[in-house]
Amino acid sequence: MDTKKYKVVIVGGGPAGSLTAISLLHLRPELAGEILLLEAKAFPRDKVCGGGVSGRVTAALESLGISLEGLPRVPVSRFSVYFEKEICNPVFGNDKCFVTRRSDFDDRLLNEAAARGAEVRTHTPVAGAYRESRGITVVDRSGNTHHADILVGADGVNGKSRVWFGAPHRGRKTLLLQTEFPRDPECESIDDCMLMDFSVPKYGFPGYAWFFPSLGEEGEPVVNAGISGAPFSSGSYSLLKEAFLATVKYHPEIEAMLPPRIHFKPYPEREFFPFQSGAKERVIFVGEQLGVDCFTGEGLGVCADSAKAAALEIIEALAKEDFSFRGYGRRIRTAEFFPIYFVGKNYMLQNNGIQPNFYFAMVTRQKPLGKRNVVDYYTAAFSGKEPSTVLYTPKFWGMVVRDSAAVLPGWLREISGTSSSRR
Numbered sequence: 001m002d003t004k005k006y007k008v009v010i011v012g013g014g015p016a017g018s019l020t021a022i023s024l025l026h027l028r029p030e031l032a033g034e035i036l037l038l039e040a041k042a043f044p045r046d047k048v049c050g051g052g053v054s055g056r057v058t059a060a061l062e063s064l065g066i067s068l069e070g071l072p073r074v075p076v077s078r079f080s081v082y083f084e085k086e087i088c089n090p091v092f093g094n095d096k097c098f099v100t101r102r103s104d105f106d107d108r109l110l111n112e113a114a115a116r117g118a119e120v121r122t123h124t125p126v127a128g129a130y131r132e133s134r135g136i137t138v139v140d141r142s143g144n145t146h147h148a149d150i151l152v153g154a155d156g157v158n159g160k161s162r163v164w165f166g167a168p169h170r171g172r173k174t175l176l177l178q179t180e181f182p183r184d185p186e187c188e189s190i191d192d193c194m195l196m197d198f199s200v201p202k203y204g205f206p207g208y209a210w211f212f213p214s215l216g217e218e219g220e221p222v223v224n225a226g227i228s229g230a231p232f233s234s235g236s237y238s239l240l241k242e243a244f245l246a247t248v249k250y251h252p253e254i255e256a257m258l259p260p261r262i263h264f265k266p267y268p269e270r271e272f273f274p275f276q277s278g279a280k281e282r283v284i285f286v287g288e289q290l291g292v293d294c295f296t297g298e299g300l301g302v303c304a305d306s307a308k309a310a311a312l313e314i315i316e317a318l319a320k321e322d323f324s325f326r327g328y329g330r331r332i333r334t335a336e337f338f339p340i341y342f343v344g345k346n347y348m349l350q351n352n353g354i355q356p357n358f359y360f361a362m363v364t365r366q367k368p369l370g371k372r373n374v375v376d377y378y379t380a381a382f383s384g385k386e387p388s389t390v391l392y393t394p395k396f397w398g399m400v401v402r403d404s405a406a407v408l409p410g411w412l413r414e415i416s417g418t419s420s421s422r423r
């Protein structure tokens with residue numbers, strides 16, 4: 001039985017948990033030995049993921065002094081956004097985005113947290129936790145108890161930390177399928193880009209298919225592919241699979257690499273929802289306990305931003321001995337990922353299966369020479385080339401209004417049934 005009382009106990013050793021520990025130790029190195037991180041699995045562990053790392057996340061890691069040297073990864077320089085036969089290729093404008101294997105990436109972060117002074121215990125699933133008058137008690141599956149002032153819930157989309165503290169999840173839960181197959185390194189359509197095909201809504205759900213250049217366990221070139229957006233219910237698996245196989249037909253050079261039998265890994269995701277509690281007395285939730293960007297499914301940005309926000313909140317709480325975490329909501333709403341979420345959500349509201357929606361019209365519209373469109377702005381925020389608050393500027397919204405006005409009449413004709421063509 002443990003008797004030491006820690007300042008912070010973190011449940012979950014994925015990127016959200018590790019980055020919270022690293023952010024805390026970056027700001028307050030004297031917390032070394034005062035942070036206990038409990039992870040259920042042995043590391044490196046597998047994580048179903050596209051492995052796409054945005055430039056914003058890379059910049060966040062750099063600001064924490066985390067080196068990515070030697071991490072197996074494929075650098076990418078642009079998105080390739082498809083809608084049926086229409087394509088746009090916005091470039092990132094920097095060299096900060098890449099695709100990696102999550103097992104390697106997460107292991108790197110967890111080791112970094114341990115090296116900086118967090119006490120990391122893998123193979124230690126937490127069975128439950130409760131609040132006491134002067135702290136938190138955590139019980140692991142072997143029956144050991146651990147005590148701390150604060151608990152960080154970093155246990156991912158399937159984690160139970162919200163349940164232990166009566167803070168139910170909000171936000172739509174969806175099913176994703178992910179697969180991996182050998183990649184011809186000469187295949188130009190994905191040699192240095194993250195390809196996303198948004199034709200998927202016409203199969204009945206608001207998702208997209210992705211094809212990213214990645215690396216296999218031995219470092220061999222592979223395609224990391226998958227599809228998102230189906231409701232989390234029985235029957236979704238086969239619908240998603242059919243939609244994936246239909247969508248890949250738009251990409252014959254990728255279809256040619258598909259093996260005869262594809263093995264898909266299903267995994268849930270929950271979209272970020274701003275009106276949920278991100279914290280309770282002495283308890284703070286990070287990463288996928290908050291959710292992912294509903295548009296692209298990017299979760300690592302939420303991990304990095306919420307880890308930073310939680311670390312600042314925790315340091316303030318320890319100094320003031322006020323564990324209400326009242327400021328956390330504001331820190332999240334002013335975090336870097338929030339404008340991206342805001343625009344993505346706007347897109348999703350349009351993305352109801354009735355195509356075209358106005359964002360897509362803007363994506364694919366011929367733009368005047370030298371001008372940017374919505375996706376160019378979104379890309380600059382994703383890559384970190386520009387601060388994501390660029391998505392709040394009057395210039396950006398002026399463009400949204402102008403383009404909406406241009407496409408709205410056609411869209412209205414479409415939904416009122418006076419036009420038979422889809423686009």
Ligand SMILES: Cc1cc2nc3c(=O)[nH]c(=O)nc-3n(C[C@H](O)[C@H](O)[C@H](O)COP(=O)(O)OP(=O)(O)OC[C@H]3O[C@@H](n4cnc5c(N)ncnc54)[C@H](O)[C@@H]3O)c2cc1C
Nearest residue numbers: 012014015016040049050051052126155156287288299300
């Ligand atoms: C198919 C798919 C593709 C995706 N693609 C991308 C992408 O390309 N880019 C991107 O940015 N994001 C992507 N995401 C989202 C991203 O994977 C997640 O947002 C991210 O993994 C969240 O990190 P986390 O640390 O919050 O949770 P996780 O990575 O799930 O880590 C949680 C950890 O907590 C541990 N744990 C759980 N319960 C307990 C317990 N009781 N006790 C102790 N430990 C526990 C787990 O073992 C796990 O290691 C994708 C998600 C899916 C499903």
